[in-house]
Amino acid sequence: MSKIKNIMLVVILTSFVICQKTYIQAGRLIDGITEIPIEMVTIVINGSIIQAILRGHIQPGPKDSLISLKEFTVLPGLMDMHTHLSIQSSPKSYMEKFYMDLDEYAYRSIPYAEKTLMAGFTTVRELGGVISNSLRDAISAGYVNGPRIFSAGKSIATTGGHADPSSGLNMNFSADLGPEDGVINGPSDARKAVRQRYKNGSDLIKISATGGVLSVAKNSKNPQFTESEIKAIVEAAQDYDMHVAAHAHGPEGMKRAIRAGVHSIEHGTIMDGEVLALMKKHGTYYVPTISAGMFVAEKAKIIGYYPPIIIPKALEIGPRLLNTFTTAYKFGIKIAFGTDSGVSYHGNNAMEFSYMVKGGMTEMEAIRSATITASEMLGISDELGSVESGKLADLIAVEGNPIKDITALQNVVFVMKEGKIYKLPK
Secondary structure, eight states, X not given: OHHHHHHHHHHHHHHHHHHOOEEEEEEEEOOSSSSSOEEEEEEEEETTEEEEEEEXXXXXXXXXXXXXXXXXXXXXXXXXXXXXXXXXXXXXXXGHHHHOOHHHHHHHHHHHHHHHHHTTEEEEEEOSOTTHHHHHHHHHTTSSOOOEEEEOOSOBEETTSTTXXXXXXXXXXXXXXXXXXXXXXXXXXXXXXXXXXXXXXOSXXXXXXXXXXXSSSSOSSSBOSOHHHHHHHHHHHHHTTOOEEEEEOSHHXXXXXXXXXXXXXXXXXXXXXXXXXXXXXXXXXXXOOHHHHHHHHHHTTSTTTSOTTTHHHHHHHGGGHHHHHHHHHHHTOXXXXXXXXXXXXXXXXTHHHHHHHHTTOOHHHHHHHTTHHHHHHHTOTTTSSSOOTTSBOOEEEEESOTTTOGGGGGSEEEEEETTEEEEOOO
């Protein structure tokens, strides 16, 4: 008899939890869909799901909870399509690979992930990192706080290319690496590298289609894959329902990557008319990372911050990203928000919005690039990217009105991810 009573008690308690809802009274809502913010709204959350969006400030029932954000603007959780949560720029960065173990990288990434979440970014696309997949899993399991991660795992490069782990080292350390380490030569290697990332649990693929600014090599613009190699990567990735993101600065590498079918171009610094036309034709997304360009150009002026071979590249490439963004925006390219955080400091992601507005976007367009457009890019717009009934309850709030002052997004006071509250106004 006592067992029956215990079962009934569990059923009653479970029913109570299911019935309990959260009412969020928002002073203003930017829902990611409508062009004009909606004043005085109540968002009803049931568990991890948005149940309803109601006009006016509705009072909750006796079993429900209330969060008053009447003085704030509520938005969908923001999305950053280019992060590196296992690293952060410093003058010591280039020595870390010699003395840091993987578990040290993992522990250090925890505050970086939490800073990103507390800055209002509830979803990120992690484009290359030694512990990205395990950090994703730890956050998903609730062991640590951080954004939802779509991880590329280890980036794929060619021998001596940007993201070859041994590039630039002396000959005692400069190994001839292979697909497991993300270094390929030829279509067969390319397919094996993709399959290895699938085996390792990656969600997508990242390649370095050209040289890079921060790699210890002289050229940041040269193409580093043949088109057949990129095509093999894209085809293998499609077999596993993964898309391909291509780091690229120089135009020839971009053209090869776009023709081969990559999903996005990252940075895209020296786009020309042919690149823009190809991107429009193929529907390729552009992830600008303007703030990273500004950051490296500034740090390159500090003696000793970067190795000498980096400095001329940083001073040349960094300042060009803003003008490139303006050109791409005017051309009508699909633009998704991305910062390259890790190259710059974590938690400052929202500074990118100011650069985008300076580059010609309206405030609402910039916000949409980090909400509904980013969700479409990831193929998750049925779950995230806007505040709508039936979608996951990823919500943030800021002081002021970001449509009038985009810097308001740099002061996030409330963060909810899947119905769980991580930050409340003080």
